[in-house]
Amino acid sequence: EVQLVESGGGLVQPGGSLRLSCDASGFTFNxxxxxxxxxxxxxxxxxxxxxxxxxxxxxxxxxVKGRFTISxxxxxxxxxxxxxxxxxEDTAVYYCAREFVDTSVITYFDSWGQGTLVxxxx
Amino acid sequence: SYVLTQPPSVSVAPGQTATIxxxxxxxxxxxxxxxxxxxxxxxxxVVYDDxxxxxxxxxxxxxxxxxxxxxxxxxxxxxxxxxDYYCQVWDSxxxxxxxxxGTQLTVL
Numbered sequence: 001e002v003q004l005v006e007s008g009g010g011l012v013q014p015g016g017s018l019r020l021s022c023d024a025s026g027f028t029f030n031x032x033x034x035x036x037x038x039x040x041x042x043x044x045x046x047x048x049x050x051x052x053x054x055x056x057x058x059x060x061x062x063x064v065k066g067r068f069t070i071s072x073x074x075x076x077x078x079x080x081x082x083x084x085x086x087x088x089e090d091t092a093v094y095y096c097a098r099e100f101v102d103t104s105v106i107t108y109f110d111s112w113g114q115g116t117l118v119x120x121x122x
Numbered sequence: 123s124y125v126l127t128q129p130p131s132v133s134v135a136p137g138q139t140a141t142i143x144x145x146x147x148x149x150x151x152x153x154x155x156x157x158x159x160x161x162x163x164x165x166x167x168v169v170y171d172d173x174x175x176x177x178x179x180x181x182x183x184x185x186x187x188x189x190x191x192x193x194x195x196x197x198x199x200x201x202x203x204x205x206d207y208y209c210q211v212w213d214s215x216x217x218x219x220x221x222x223x224g225t226q227l228t229v230l
Contacts, residue, residue, distance in 0.1 A: 035219070037165075037221075044206075044208065044221060044222075044223050044224040045157070045159075045165060045208050045210075045221040046221065047219035047220070050219070059217045095165070097165075102170065102171060105153070106153050106170070106171050107212070108153075108155040108167060108170040108171070108210070109155070109157070109165075109167060109210075110167050110170075110176065112164040112165055112166065113164065114163075114164050115164055
């Protein structure tokens with residue numbers, strides 16, 4: 001059974017930093033792209049970042065470029081999101097999601113963790 | 123960047139058919155995925171590549187995509203279908219995944 005378990009959320013002051021982790025089990029972690037998706041309180045889903053299988057390729061939504069860094073440790077089967085210069089608008093539940101490759105051009109998020117809450121407030 | 127537009131809410135009586143739309147410029151040439159998010163839960167995939175269903179999703183859930191609109195259709199709606207639904211596409215020009223704003227499905 002595929003399992004994704006996020007951790008590392010909490011309360012942080014504006015301008016502060018936080019590192020989220022997502023521990024994976026039940027599948028061959030190093031074969032999949034992985035993603036972070038966030039959801040502000042009462043709002044919709046927003047994709048944050050993606051990383052390829054070996055960590056050499058990544059993408060970010062514009063609003064976090066230069067502040068957030070996605071990374072992974074395949075030996076530990078873990079995904080990370082280093083968040084710096086946090087702002088109030090970064091307050092959200094952060095989900096990690098596995099990206100399944102159906103064909104070379106069709107991929108989608110087939111498994112999600114339960115999320116970890118990040119609150120940016122003074 | 124690419125924008126996906128969904129109605130904020132859809133209401134339907136039990137046993138009826140719910141139709142949730144996802145509008146985007148020429149979305150018909152893209153592969154659209156749909157996610158269901160029940161209250162207090164993580165999102166879950168219900169339709170991928172416009173109209174395919176993951177294992178465990180009933181046949182009364184279907185999808186289509188043409189022109190400027192993708193559609194998620196839920197037939198014979200049940201109380202358990204009450205949730206938020208999100209469409210998603212990959213935008214290669216911005217190298218971003220894009221979600222629609224979400225539609226809250228209410229079962230009357």
